Amino acid sequence: MTVHSFQEKFDEKIDREDTIEPRDWMPDDYRKTLIRQISQHAHSEIVGMLPEGNWITRAPSLRRKAVLLAKVQDEGGHGLYLYSAAETLGITRDEMLEQLHSGKAKYSSIFNYPTTTWADMGAIGWLVDGAAIMNQVPLCRTSYGPYARAMVRVCKEESFHQRQGFEIMLTLAKGTEEQKKMAQDALDRWWWPSIMMFGPPDAESPNSESSMRWRIKRFSNDELRQKFIDVTVEQTKILGLTLPDKDLKWNEARGHYDYGAINWEEFWNVVKGNGPCNKERLETRRKAWEEGAWVREAALANAKKRAERKNKEASAA
């Protein structure tokens, strides 16, 4: 078959809503886009463990602590599912980690903000996981099979993440004046970074067009952002808190909420590495990798020793 007919077959599959599997022929750019997106997604899960890990030892009750531990453990698992999906495209786990540690690969900018109070655990679960779920649900039907299957698993596990976050916010919002203030403060700090999670506006999103054509993406950044804002406004009413956007207003004609201008300068600034915690997050990941080297080596040495012992026993028998 010629390259042309390979391409034709690929296009037909995409149009038929067939999934593309690891051993199928695929255009180089499709492969590259997927490796970039999936590894970035995996890095986000792994780095995303850090802001929450900050509160595990200080959770206000045993119940909250067990829940937070389970959530952070899930995130580690989600990172592994996604790394595995990316590996089917021909990149190794170590290569991806090297890209993360060198700063070449990005992760979601939201994790470059600090978690200064317990209410941040509520705001992250509710808003950050909420936004992530909004992004991830359509990815369960993305065109690349291993990615779609990983996302099904992630979405199934993640629904409790948002609910526990909302529960924390609700408890604080119905608590003392001080607790309510804490919840409002967390909302004020996390709202804008959360709606930035959907990425730059459609007009300025360079990778979107081909991703939509390849059915890697199914909704545009702005569509998903609008959907998230519409549902979150209603959820905020139940909490009795106020979203920090004075331009937020129901638009009858559009059937959606209008919202104020997003500070994209801040977004790009954090993407470029100048957010409050970029350096600290990367430093923590690098340190974990370097200080864990002896564990990885010891495990290999132990596996080798065990295999040799087994061989000896087998030949002696």
Add this chain to the structure above:
Amino acid sequence: MSTQAENNYQNEWPLWEVFIRSKTGLDHKHAGSLHAADAQMAMENARDVYTRRMEGVSIWVVESKNIHASDPHESDSMYEPATDKIYRHPTFYDLPDELTHM
């Protein structure tokens, strides 16, 4: 001589495929993959990564390099012999409507 980076990649723990039986009586089904130094560690990691919510009663782990997969580009010739043998399906046979107990 290999570079430092290549050495690092060569030291990567091997990749394993994980198959899980979700409940007794059902087949093991591919759940995903993971890295582990040996089979015992692969089994422990599979437990932690793929069965945190009681998803399984039995786990198989197979080192990925031991799996031989069919080539999708040969699918046409690979499965062609089955396409013209519809008499292998029960619906091929024309039987009277009165025949209800079969």
